[in-house]
Amino acid sequence: MLxxxxxxxxxxxxxxxxxxxxxxxxxxVAMAGAIAARSWPSLRAFGLGFLSSSQWDPVRELFGGxxxxxxxxxxxxxxxxxxxxxxxxxxxxLAELAPASVRQSVGFAIELLAAVPSVVYxxxxxxxxxxxxxTHVEPLLADAFGFLPTFRGTPRGVDMLAGGVILAIMIxxxxxxxxxDVLRAVPKPLREAALALGATRWEVVRIAVLPYARSGxxxxxxxxxxxxxxxxxxxxxxxGNRAEISASLxxxxxxxxxxxxxxxAEAASDLHLAxxxxxxxxxxxxxxxxxxxxxxxVWRVGRPPAGAKVGA
Numbered sequence: 491m492l493x494x495x496x497x498x499x500x501x502x503x504x505x506x507x508x509x510x511x512x513x514x515x516x517x518x519v520a521m522a523g524a525i526a527a528r529s530w531p532s533l534r535a536f537g538l539g540f541l542s543s544s545q546w547d548p549v550r551e552l553f554g555g556x557x558x559x560x561x562x563x564x565x566x567x568x569x570x571x572x573x574x575x576x577x578x579x580x581x582x583x584l585a586e587l588a589p590a591s592v593r594q595s596v597g598f599a600i601e602l603l604a605a606v607p608s609v610v611y612x613x614x615x616x617x618x619x620x621x622x623x624x625t626h627v628e629p630l631l632a633d634a635f636g637f638l639p640t641f642r643g644t645p646r647g648v649d650m651l652a653g654g655v656i657l658a659i660m661i662x663x664x665x666x667x668x669x670x671d672v673l674r675a676v677p678k679p680l681r682e683a684a685l686a687l688g689a690t691r692w693e694v695v696r697i698a699v700l701p702y703a704r705s706g707x708x709x710x711x712x713x714x715x716x717x718x719x720x721x722x723x724x725x726x727x728x729x730g731n732r733a734e735i736s737a738s739l740x741x742x743x744x745x746x747x748x749x750x751x752x753x754x755a756e757a758a759s760d761l762h763l764a765x766x767x768x769x770x771x772x773x774x775x776x777x778x779x780x781x782x783x784x785x786x787x788v789w790r791v792g793r794p795p796a797g798a799k800v801g802a
Contacts, residue, residue: 518778525771532764540768546733546749548758553765555772557733561650561743562773565725566718568654568739573662574711580662581669581710586695597670604663612727615656620647620728623655628740643740646730651739653729657721661714668713672706672788673699709787716780720773722747746773 526533532540536553543554580600584593624647635641676699684698700707730742731752744752746769757763 522771522774525767525774528767529764529771531761532768535761536765540765541772544733544735548753548762551759551761553761555746555765555769557735558744558746558749558769559772560735561653561729562719562745562747564650564739564743565653565657565729565745566715568651569657569661569718570711570715572655572658573665573714577662577665577710577714578669578707580666581673582695582699584666584670585673586699587691597667600663600666603659604667608660608721608723609727611656611660612724615652615724615728616648619655620652623647623649623652627651632740639737640739643736643738645740646742648728648730648742649740650729650736650743653725653743653745654739656724656728657718660721660724661718664717665710665714668710668788669707672703672710675706676702705787705790709784709790712780712784712787716777716784719780720747720777722751726751746770 532553536543540553541555541559543552544556544560545552545554546557547553580596584597588596624645628641628645628647628651631641632643632645680698680702681694684694689697725745726748729744729748731744731748732742733744733749734741736743750766750770754763754766757766
């Protein structure tokens with residue numbers, strides 16, 4: 491009798507936890523369905539041409555999301571170019587080289603950096619980063635690389651470069667923390683075998699640790715990219731918010747998240763609201779796919795190799 495009651499309790503507990511897990515999927519599907527429903531007038535009016543047109547004119551109700559897609563991709567890729575080398579270097583230092591005391595203090599500082607609110611980053615970007623870029627960094631880049639269209643134009647400080655730099659600072663702790671955990675998941679026998687063959691610490695990292703953790707490190711980068719694509723407030727405050735496509739990083743731009751934040755509350759027509767909702771639907775889909783792919787890659791590193799015995 492006691493066994494039946496215990497089994498019944500186990501079944502109830504299993505059903506309850508399964509229902510809670512399923513509720514997450516229900517919420518996710520409900521969010522996608524609600525955004526798609528609000529986007530339907532725009533989908534019907536513009537079709538696939540919505541993402542191939544850069545015209546954004548609320549007065550004439552002509553909407554195209556290409557300029558915002560361009561701004562989102564350029565600012566996010568620029569953030570990756572800046573943040574990935576730094577984040578991976580920090581992760582290797584924390585996982586392989588640093589003593590325990592340094593590892594704990596630096597790890598805490600990275601986690602603290604991730605906890606800073608987005609609007610605080612935005613304020614710092616307006617009052618510190620933008621003047622620094624406008625006065626010192628952008629003129630120097632223009633003098634050194636002005637023959638490239640990427641570094642031409644009037645230094646403003648509030649532009650695509652500022653958006654990329656602020657995003658790099660914000661995604662750095664995400665990439666560094668996940669990459670550190672991925673490197674720690676590399677089995678110790680790989681390191682010991684390389685050391686036994688006479689490898690140096692750097693050679694152990696290069697020939698044993700990094701190749702094994704490659705897919706997980708790519709997953710960490712994709713997680714950082716997912717956050718960069720969806721970041722709103724800090725980017726909105728420093729990117730300039732102009733719906734145009736320019737090859738120069740000194741030109742103002744806009745992202746899908748920033749235009750939604752700027753215009754949704756003031757949209758005057760149903761079609762304008764639908765166009766903003768369609769931008770949100772595109773952003774939702776891209777970030778969801780990136781996060782799924784990143785989680786799969788990180789999980790692949792933590793999975794035991796084929797044929798390995800658990801606990802061996």
